[in-house]
Amino acid sequence: MTTKKTYSKEFKREAVNLLETSDKIGADVALELGIKRNQLYKWREELKIKSDDAFQGPGRRPADQNDQVAQLKEELAMLPKPASKEFMLPVISWIMFTDRQSFHLGQVACQHWMQKSI
Numbered sequence: 001m002t003t004k005k006t007y008s009k010e011f012k013r014e015a016v017n018l019l020e021t022s023d024k025i026g027a028d029v030a031l032e033l034g035i036k037r038n039q040l041y042k043w044r045e046e047l048k049i050k051s052d053d054a055f056q057g058p059g060r061r062p063a064d065q066n067d068q069v070a071q072l073k074e075e076l077a078m079l080p081k082p083a084s085k086e087f088m089l090p091v092i093s094w095i096m097f098t099d100r101q102s103f104h105l106g107q108v109a110c111q112h113w114m115q116k117s118i
Helices: 009-021 026-033 037-053 063-078 085-098 100-117
Strands: none
Touching: 009 026, 009 037, 026 037
16 A cells, blocks of 8 residues: 655645746656656646645545544434425425426426435
């Protein structure tokens, strides 16, 4: 199994600077730095969009944050649904009745809603 390499904020900024100021193409710059060409372009894009806020930390969450996210998702699943089946079925039926072109769409939506609410 290979481990993911991490690069400092300064390295990323210098790599992007080299890409923009050098007469070399991106593939050659990346090869010299020992990184993949697409990574170099991703860094450039992030720097362009976020400017001073670019490269603030690791791209992935630590394991303890993943556990917290999983717990929050479980709690969210226990919350009541915003629209009940008793409300949605008449609405979908009305749409199906008033607009015959939407009839099939309404049937599909109704079936989907029934599966979700079971």
